[in-house]
Amino acid sequence: MNRHEPIQFLMTREVSSIQVNAPLSDARKLLAKAPFHHLPVCNGQTLVGILSKTDIRALTLESFVTDPETVDAWLDQQHSIAQVMTYEPIVLRPTETIVKAAEYFASGEFHALPVVDERNHLVGMLTTTDIARWVASA
DSSP: OOTTSBGGGTSBSSOOOEETTSOHHHHHHHHHHSSOSEEEEEETTEEEEEEEHHHHHTTOOTTTOOOHHHHHHHHHHHOOHHHHSEESOOOBOTTSBHHHHHHHHHTSSOSEEEEEOTTOBEEEEEEHHHHHHHHHHO
16 A cells, blocks of 8 residues: 555546536536535536535525425526535646545545646546545555
8 A cells, every 4th residue: 555656546537527507406416316425517628616515405495395396496596506616626636646635635624626637627536435445455
């Protein structure tokens, strides 16, 4: 187990993302069905932000309204992805080390970080689960 290995060997390469101009309800639906909690937001291939289940949950009427169509219509009328997402998230490069990623995660502030290339194109995601699996496999 070499903690100075590049994260490209641990990161998830097949990453779901959403375009910044998509309806917020599309992001809600994707996150509701997905096993992940963070959704990279792109403009074309370029990462521009990140959106989490918590970001959307803070806005929804789900506590008061059980009809998903009503929730989605309200979300799309009141908010956009650009208004809700976190801009310029902390990112990693595929060549950064596992220990560097672990330092970010150790702060407790992050549980997933987008991985981008030199053009800021999304190429993967690294999560605390990826790190835990790596440690457990050693």
